[in-house]
Amino acid sequence: MSQKETVDVQKVSDELVKSNESMLMTMGASDPWVNVELARRRISRKLPPTVVIKGRQTSNPKVTDIYYKCDHMRVTGAYKERGGLNSLMSLSKEAGARGVIAASAGNHAQALALHGSQLNIPVTVVMPLNAPIVKVQNCKGFGAKVELYGQNFSEAKAHAEKLAAEKGYKYVNGYDDPEIIFGAGTCGLEILDQLPDADVIVVPTGGGGLIAGISLAVKRLNPAIRVIGVESDACPSVSKALENAKPTRAPVSTGGTLADGLAVETCGSLAFQFIQKYVDKVVVVPESLIARSVLHLLEVEKMLVEGAGATGLAGILSGQLDEDLAGKKVVVVITGGNIDINLLGRVIDLGLKASGRLHTFDIFILNSVGSLAEMTRILSTTGASVKTITQENPLVYDVFRLTVHMEVETIDQAHWEKVKGTMKSHGYELREHQMELSSVPRAASKL
Secondary structure: OOHHHHHHHHHHHHHHHOOOHHHHHHHHOOOHHHHHHHHHHHHOOOOOOOOEEEOOOOOOOOOOEEEEEEOOOOOOOEOHHHHHHHHHHOOOHHHHHHOEEEEOOOHHHHHHHHHHHHHOOOEEEEEOOOOOHHHHHHHHHOOOEEEEOOOOHHHHHHHHHHHHHHHOOEEOOOOOOHHHHHHHHHHHHHHHHHOOOOOEEEEEOOOOHHHHHHHHHHHHHOOOOEEEEEEEOOOOHHHHHHHHOOOOOOOOOOOOOOOHHHOOOOOOHHHHHHHHHHOOEEEEEOHHHHHHHHHHHHHOOOOOOOOOOOHHHHHHHOOOOHHHHOOOEEEEEEOEOOOOHHHHHHHHHHHHHHOOOEEEEEEEEEOOOOHHHHHHHHHHOOOOEEEEEEEOOOOOOOOOEEEEEEEEEOOOHHHHHHHHHHHHHOOOEEEEOOOOHHHOOOOOOOO
């Protein structure tokens, strides 16, 4: 984009927002974009912009100019503070006095709890019975009233809506409330302020609120910019909605998802209207690439990011966006950093395996003196690093052979193929193990 075009973008923005806030509120009734600018004016008093940082090279050589919008760098560790604060600040005095209620098991709940306490607005959060203890305690610590109900998010949501009707609370939907969407859109305005010549914004996508808000915000100021969503194949609710031209239920995989913050079975109806109008593309990625992305961000960018927060990068690593991103200035939104520490080690292992760097296998050797030493000597010549090694009872499979369980680290998949070739050339039989996602425990949804 030329310097002249960059200046023109700023000129359009300045002309649209020079009115006072009361005029903007009148305009907002017919122009949704104005509500995003109103949201920015409201929340900027309490939420400074998050940084955009230049990323290092990923494993995808087609994408060389990548930036990260670090929306996980908040007190609660997620972008949800934008919409949560905007929704609370938009309440009438009477509604604020009655209080708000939401169903959530994490990021949305914490955002409302934190800012509700600061604004003296009572907040009730209904969380599933299996919500992570640390999230429950955080919400209580921020001052929210917490009720545990239901086996999943859907049951908690139904109970929260029932309580809202009974007690007169305002129910705040975490991804389809208008003020939530407009608040989320402020992320897009900040990106254009910080990187006005950005060509593409890649957004993790679940219920659709964030990508709806960002696309609404940026397409007015720069219609040429592309907005692309990335979903987990464990719960592709937006893709399913686009296929059917309406929000359509896409049940969460029985194996769960590492991107639990995106695990919304049906995308929001209001969000979908904006997605249909403004979003250029949505792609679906496997869970293994999400784990790989968490690993890359931790190892290379030195950022601890949850699965949902890393899903945008997974879209790039998948190769599905090569034609869209080649030679472009790309911004990836990092939406959250609240990964379950008990889960982190397993996610790293899965990421290493998906990157072709960690391998578990059985290798069979003769049940004789010196056989184990000889096998490991040959393995050492390949440059593979042995992480674990255990020997099985020789009578289980074959009285003449031992089964040795091993875990080794290699540089990449090509290195591993050479390791296997070397061992097989010396007469060793290998049986590789596959790490299934179902073996990785996952937390409840962070919605």
